[in-house]
Amino acid sequence: MKVTIDRELFARAAKIAAAVAPRRPAEPVHGAAVLDAGAHGLRITATDGETAISVVVAAVVDTAGSVAAPAHRLAAVLADAPAAFVEVVSKPTTLKVKAGGRSTTRVPVWASTEAVPAPSDVQATLTLTGPAAALRGYLDALGGLPVGGPERWGLNGVALHVRDGVAIGVGTDGHRAAKIGSGEAITVAGDAPQDALLPIDGLRVLSRGLALASGVATVEIGEAALRAVWDGGYAWAATLAGTPPDVASIVPTSHTLSIRVAPSELAAAVTRAGRVAAAVTLTPGAESLTVSADGADGAHTETIDAEIEGSPGPVTLSREYVIAALGCVGGDVAEVRSSGGLSPVTVTADDTIPSMDGPEPLVIIMPIRR
Secondary structure (H helix, E strand, O other): OEEEEEHHHHHHHHHHHHHHOOOOOOOHHHHEEEEEEEOOEEEEEEEOOOEEEEEEEOEEEEEOEEEEEEHHHHHHHHHOOOOOEEEEEEOOOEEEEEEOOOEEEEEEOEEHHHOOOOOOOOOEEEEEEEEHHHHHHHHHHHHOOOOOOOHHHOOOOEEEEEEOOEEEEEEEOOOEEEEEEOOOOOEEEEOOOOOEEEOHHHHHHHHHHHOOOOOEEEEEEEOOEEEEEEOOEEEEEEOEEOOOOOHHHHOOOOOOEEEEEOHHHHHHHHHHHOOOOOEEEEEEOOOEEEEEEEEOOEEEEEEEEOEEEEOOOOEEEEHHHHHHHHHHHOOOOEEEEEOOOOOOEEEEEOOOOOOOOOOOOEEEEOOOOO
């Protein structure tokens, strides 16, 4: 195999492949990326068995062929090779990377048949189609949903369902829950599998792959796997077996307090208060909101403008959860609703009814007992 290729593009693809390949494999070849040169250019494929990625980079191919090279070492070599283009030449046991006339690096290689085959099959029941950037943004949003906890609780992945042509992702870690819809730029066809959860690591792998894509792409989701497909590549991940938790049952149906506030102002105030304690208290006034915290590192109190409706009463929440919730709902105005005490607090965009069925973002946070 002999190819000449843009170093920056090759380095970017190799870095994404290295993020999938095991760093400390039982056998060195199990941490390899397969390089396949041909009429398509240079294809780079890597897998750890649970996730896989395969991307094509444009290249001048003098001699076609394929080898398996150590993914992490190759990515490191390409990261700072001193040339705009590199020449890659494979021999029976080594791969030579030449950066102009300035440097030459050799790394060991194996026959491509010795590498672990990258899985790619998906028996999809649901497809999401749209601009690669829009799909990547939605996958990133799903990857930011709260998940975690023992597998028996069904909290270790993102659940997906479809309502009125919108894919709605739901995640919870037992202390908070959130959901987000796919948006108008994405076309949804089919239905989500019933007993499958989307793994956060898998969503990140698909997002990394879509970062190399342009134009229209597709995300396919089935009972056992999900895959992003674009012109010249794909990213694949196994799903998690499990029954999605019944988050809808904890959505409050009424509230006694509504706080309308600019998300950026509240997030900034919570950040400042959170420097002295992990929990912050929101105390509504007549036309303002007091954000305070009191801990071993000191105390902080400040007041920001807010529109208050209902009976006042303080609520104490995790600093981290509040900031994440405000980032999730976005918009110019966020609405925080509470019924006081330890009842769940909801965070939505202004005038959005809390519900697990609609496409609008919703975050539910359990208060902290003080």
